[in-house]
Amino acid sequence: MTIYTAPVRDINFVINELLDFNAHYQTIPSGAEATPDMVEAITLEAAKFAEEVLAPLNQIGDEQGCQWNDSEVTTPEGFKEAYNLWVEGGWQGLSHPVEYGGQGLPMSMGLIKSELVGTANWSWGMYPGLSLGAMNTLYVHGTEAQKQTYLTKLCEGTWTGTMCLTEAHCGSDLGQMRSKAEPQADGSYNITGTKIFISAGEHDLAENIIHIVLARTPGAPEGTKGISLFIVPKFNTTEDGTITDRNGVKCGSIEHKMGIHGNATCVINFDSATGYMLGEENAGLNAMFTFMNTARIGTAIQGLAASELAYQNALPYALDRYSMRSLSGVKNPDKAGDAIIHHPDVRRMLLTAKAFAEGGRAMIYDAAKYSDRMVQAETQEERDAAENELGFLTPILKAFLTETGLESASNAMQVFGGHGFIKEHGMEQIYRDARIATMYEGTTGIQAMDLIGRKVVLDGFKLYGGFCKKLYKFGFKNLVGGKRRGYSAKLIGYTLSWNWHTVKMVARASKNRDAVGAASYDFLMYSGYLSMAYYWAMMAEVAAAKLAEGTEDKAFYEAKLETAEFYFSRLLPRAKGHAACMNSSTDSVMAMPLDRFTTR
Numbered sequence: 001m002t003i004y005t006a007p008v009r010d011i012n013f014v015i016n017e018l019l020d021f022n023a024h025y026q027t028i029p030s031g032a033e034a035t036p037d038m039v040e041a042i043t044l045e046a047a048k049f050a051e052e053v054l055a056p057l058n059q060i061g062d063e064q065g066c067q068w069n070d071s072e073v074t075t076p077e078g079f080k081e082a083y084n085l086w087v088e089g090g091w092q093g094l095s096h097p098v099e100y101g102g103q104g105l106p107m108s109m110g111l112i113k114s115e116l117v118g119t120a121n122w123s124w125g126m127y128p129g130l131s132l133g134a135m136n137t138l139y140v141h142g143t144e145a146q147k148q149t150y151l152t153k154l155c156e157g158t159w160t161g162t163m164c165l166t167e168a169h170c171g172s173d174l175g176q177m178r179s180k181a182e183p184q185a186d187g188s189y190n191i192t193g194t195k196i197f198i199s200a201g202e203h204d205l206a207e208n209i210i211h212i213v214l215a216r217t218p219g220a221p222e223g224t225k226g227i228s229l230f231i232v233p234k235f236n237t238t239e240d241g242t243i244t245d246r247n248g249v250k251c252g253s254i255e256h257k258m259g260i261h262g263n264a265t266c267v268i269n270f271d272s273a274t275g276y277m278l279g280e281e282n283a284g285l286n287a288m289f290t291f292m293n294t295a296r297i298g299t300a301i302q303g304l305a306a307s308e309l310a311y312q313n314a315l316p317y318a319l320d321r322y323s324m325r326s327l328s329g330v331k332n333p334d335k336a337g338d339a340i341i342h343h344p345d346v347r348r349m350l351l352t353a354k355a356f357a358e359g360g361r362a363m364i365y366d367a368a369k370y371s372d373r374m375v376q377a378e379t380q381e382e383r384d385a386a387e388n389e390l391g392f393l394t395p396i397l398k399a400f401l402t403e404t405g406l407e408s409a410s411n412a413m414q415v416f417g418g419h420g421f422i423k424e425h426g427m428e429q430i431y432r433d434a435r436i437a438t439m440y441e442g443t444t445g446i447q448a449m450d451l452i453g454r455k456v457v458l459d460g461f462k463l464y465g466g467f468c469k470k471l472y473k474f475g476f477k478n479l480v481g482g483k484r485r486g487y488s489a490k491l492i493g494y495t496l497s498w499n500w501h502t503v504k505m506v507a508r509a510s511k512n513r514d515a516v517g518a519a520s521y522d523f524l525m526y527s528g529y530l531s532m533a534y535y536w537a538m539m540a541e542v543a544a545a546k547l548a549e550g551t552e553d554k555a556f557y558e559a560k561l562e563t564a565e566f567y568f569s570r571l572l573p574r575a576k577g578h579a580a581c582m583n584s585s586t587d588s589v590m591a592m593p594l595d596r597f598t599t600r
Contacts, residue, residue: 002313002426004055004120006047009556010358011112014365015039017542018535021108024369028376030106039109042094046113049089050120053082058121061262062429066203071250073202073264079124083205086157092128093155096135100147101155107375108368114298115361119305122433123262127160130200133294134161134212141229141279141287145239150210150231153241160206163295164195164213164232164268165288172446174285175223179215181230181275191215191232191275194252194267197440201266202234202251208243209234211268213275214284221282229284230275248273259432293391296398296441297371300364303401306434307357310405310412311350313427318346318415340415348570349415353408355536355567358560360401362535367393392455392463393531399447400528402437409434448520451527457506457516464502471495471534478537483544484561487537487568494530494575501526501579508586518589522578529575533568540564 015021021039025031057078064076086092095110096102110132117125131154138151153159170176179193191213195201202209211232220226235243252267279287318341322332326342340346370390377383409431413420420427438444456464475492479485505523509515543560551557 001059001424002055002309002430003316004051004058004309004312006050006116006120007308007357007361008043008047010361011043011115012040013539013542013556013560014362015112017546018362018539019366019369021369024108024372025106028106028372030104030376031372033104034106034109038105039112042105042109043112043116045089046091046116049085049091050116053085054117054121054124057082057124057262059426059429061121061123062259062433063261065261066254066264068202068251068254068264071202071252073204073251073254073266075203075205075264076262079127079262080205082124083127083157086128090157092131092157093135096139096151096155100139100151107371108365111297111301111365111368111371115301115304115364118298118301119308121262122302122305123260126260126263127200127203127205128157129298130163130295131157131159131161132298133163133290134210136294137212137229137278137287137290138231140290142231146231146276146278149237149239149241150233153208154210158206159208159210160200160203161210161212162198162201162268163288164198164201164211166195166197168194168196172442174214174227177214177216177227179213179270181215181217181228181277183217184274187276189215189217189230189275189277191230191248191270191273194269196267197255198266198268199263199440201264201268202254203264207235208237211249212278212288213270214288215275217281224285226282227284228281229278229287231278232270232273232275236274258435259429260436293394296394296447297364297367299437299441300360300394300397300401302434302437303398303403303405304357304360304364306402306405306430306437307353307360307408310408310427310430311353311357313425313430314353314412314415315341315350317419317425318350346415349411351563351566352411352571355563355571356401356404356408356532358539358563359532359536359567360404362539363393363401363531364397366535367397388463389466392451392459392467395442395447395451395455396524396527396531398441399438399444399451399524400531402434403444403525404528406431406434406438444524445521448524449517452505452516452520452523456502457509468495468499471530474534474537478541482541483548484537484540484564487533487540487564490568490572491530491533491537494533494572497576497579498526498530501582504583508583512586514590515586518586519582522582526575526578526582529572529578533572536564536567 022036025034061076067074093102095105095107098104135154167177181189181191213230213232214227216226217228234249236245236247237243248271250269252269255265319339321340322335322337323340324337326338331338331342370386373386413427416427475488478488482488505519539560543557546557
């Protein structure tokens with residue numbers, strides 16, 4: 001069984017000492033209520049809920065899973081009771097407007113809550129997590145009447161939401177989708193079609209489920225330009241939210257999955273279901289990106305959560321498992337062997353998870369400030385700027401942190417040796433639950449193509465150039481006056497290399513379009529290692545300054561410096577390998593004829 005202790009000290013370090021959320025909150029309207037005392041109180045209460053209510057249900061959810069019977073789904077033991085406590089605590093609407101029943105706090109406050117909940121019990125956290133995407137989509141694209149009917153209930157948590165995109169014949173290529181929406185005389189639509197892989201699509205936690213569904217209206221253009229977005233409730237309602245009859249929405253089955261057993265992944269059938277257009281006709285995919293980007297940031301949190309939970313559970317085992325003697329001399333003479341944490345390779349695996357967890361936290365929490373600015377911006381220009389900057393970071397966060405989270409989970413299993421492969425210790429569950437994160441909301445390869453294709457090349461290198469400028473500014477400033485100038489020098493060097501290899505890759509792509517696809521994964525991973533290096537350089541500067549001033553928390557800041565050294569010495573150099581692959585011959589990937597793939 002896994003254990004979980006909320007990393008409150010490290011969260012406070014990131015939001016208070018590294019990123020100065022308090023100063024940030026003073027620049028946005030909703031930040032007035034987010035005083036340091038309020039932030040601390042909410043963090044501690046969310047930590048308590050995660051540790052005491054959700055963490056004990058993590059293994060139960062994995063073992064029992066969800067049960068499907070005649071279109072209805074029953075969640076594992078304790079899930080419904082935990083959700084009732086969630087609703088009573090007003091957690092769902094924490095970062096949503098007061099006029100729709102929320103508490104009106106910044107979006108970044110909700111991120112702290114999401115990390116704690118997701119690390120304690122990812123399967124349970126997906127139920128309210130998917131609702132956040134539905135809430136954001138309604139808030140941005142819904143009419144006032146739709147917000148009053150649906151958003152208020154979603155903020156209460158008495159209703160939940162889903163995202164219905166994928167169909168059996170098409171995965172991420174949504175231009176192929178076939179679900180239909182026939183207009184009715186009363187302004188509603190009849191929605192017909194089948195959607196698959198719908199997380200939290202059916203359950204017994206809430207009284208209604210609001211599906212956000214992509215479908216085509218009659219005569220709509222082919223491909224993605226002919227997709228519209230609809231609100232389709234499980235139960236029909238009146239305008240004041242009173243539930244009436246069952247809509248034509250049923251769960252056809254649930255998937256039997258490798259992991260996240262406590263969350264129902266559903267096949268949802270829409271049989272002339274009543275739906276209501278959300279946003280403009282044929283602009284559904286653009287509106288759905290509001291949901292998808294919310295989900296992608298949420299999935300990035302899953303990568304952080306996997307690294308954090310893996311580290312927390314592997315460390316006690318490494319301290320208490322005695323096997324063989326240390327190469328540098330006996331460390332536990334009263335035991336038959338030394339604690340395995342004295343073996344360098346075990347330390348390598350632990351430090352890898354630690355570096356990815358703490359570095360990932362800094363990356364995501366900094367991105368959350370863009371979310372705050374995007375929602376709270378006073379002008380469209382400011383809103384667009386924040387949205388674009390967050391959009392550039394999103395594929396890096398989603399893909400890189402889920403890949404590194406999976407690596408951390410794998411390493412943690414390895415620390416346990418054979419015991420990591422059996423269910424007793426819960427390590428294999430962390431790996432199984434984390435495995436999906438690299439696939440849903442767009443695989444790593446799709447995120448990589450989005451980054452290099454849409455966010456770099458098609459953008460004319462503007463966002464890319466702005467991000468590089470930020471790295472250079474920090475690097476050169478601290479190269480002169482910083483306390484860890486060596487890290488700044490490496491940051492500058494790796495950024496220069498990134499620029500050079502990117503230019504070379506794009507030049508090759510002008511002659512061979514496959515060059516971008518062949519290089520995209522390595523470009524993304526290089527981007528991730530470089531981005532995390534920036535945050536580890538920042539953390540090292542803060543830690544070194546605190547130690548120079550004198551502090552009672554000496555061990556915490558020294559550990560930060562030691563982890564930073566590990567990152568720059570052992571993890572950042574991986575980027576060089578990705579750079580070499582990025583600019584290797586495209587033929588090494590594309591030259592083999594199809595018939596030779598079957599030659600053994």
